[in-house]
Amino acid sequence: MAKFRAKVTGKGTPDDPIRVNLPTYAMVPGTEEYADKAKKTLKSVVVEVPDDEVDEKGRPDPAKIRRKYRDNPKWSNFKG
Amino acid sequence: MGRQYSAGPQASRLAWYDRNPASKLDDGDWVGTTPHALTERVSYTVPAGKKAMLEGALMRVRRATAATTALRAAVEWALTPAGGSQVRFYFAEIITNNAGDQEMVYLPLTLILCSGDKWAGLSVDGSTGGTCDYKFRFKVTEFDA
Numbered sequence: 001m002a003k004f005r006a007k008v009t010g011k012g013t014p015d016d017p018i019r020v021n022l023p024t025y026a027m028v029p030g031t032e033e034y035a036d037k038a039k040k041t042l043k044s045v046v047v048e049v050p051d052d053e054v055d056e057k058g059r060p061d062p063a064k065i066r067r068k069y070r071d072n073p074k075w076s077n078f079k080g
Numbered sequence: 081m082g083r084q085y086s087a088g089p090q091a092s093r094l095a096w097y098d099r100n101p102a103s104k105l106d107d108g109d110w111v112g113t114t115p116h117a118l119t120e121r122v123s124y125t126v127p128a129g130k131k132a133m134l135e136g137a138l139m140r141v142r143r144a145t146a147a148t149t150a151l152r153a154a155v156e157w158a159l160t161p162a163g164g165s166q167v168r169f170y171f172a173e174i175i176t177n178n179a180g181d182q183e184m185v186y187l188p189l190t191l192i193l194c195s196g197d198k199w200a201g202l203s204v205d206g207s208t209g210g211t212c213d214y215k216f217r218f219k220v221t222e223f224d225a
Contacts, residue, residue: 010120011117012116012117012118012119012204013117013118014118014168015165015166017117017118017119017120017166017202018116018117018118018119018120019119019120019123019200020120020123022123023123023125023198024123024124024125025122025123026106026108026121026122026123027108027121027122028108029108029109029110029111030110030111040114040115040116042116042119067128068127068128069125069127069128069196070128070129070195070196
């Protein structure tokens, strides 16, 4: 598994949960960084992702992700 | 009279658990987490050309320290079919406010996930103050579609 810090997205609503915009990941407990500590607005978190979705530097590789999931659902808009 | 053939499935095809199977597991424990909006903690998406048998999952929510104002604290497993919308499939929740109050659910499953389907564990705590502990764990066998 590759580990790196990723931005989070989403509003925390049922239709738009707070998440990392990657197909397969696990947030690492205790690594949360908050944009607003008082409001507990999550800014980024360290995630673990499968090795075949990252490049040689251990960063998420959009081409590999698109190939692995064949763009279904669309992962083209992800930002690592 | 010619030989009779059954109209069953392709008999020569290997069973799903023999088609390049691979076990995928995930496990996460969040301890002393403050109230938060609905957050996806773990996510698994079935790769192209594969299917996955979801064989078991566990989720737990436990109030670690009492809240000032307790509201619903919950854990959920959600399924998003490829191209579809997320459906929160299983949940466990507490609305009581004693440290140690908990709900834990063990799910022995035989859900078949198709290519592009996403399985995710989410947590939410609408309380003011206090903390909760969360746990998610699941296991799938991924195989050639």
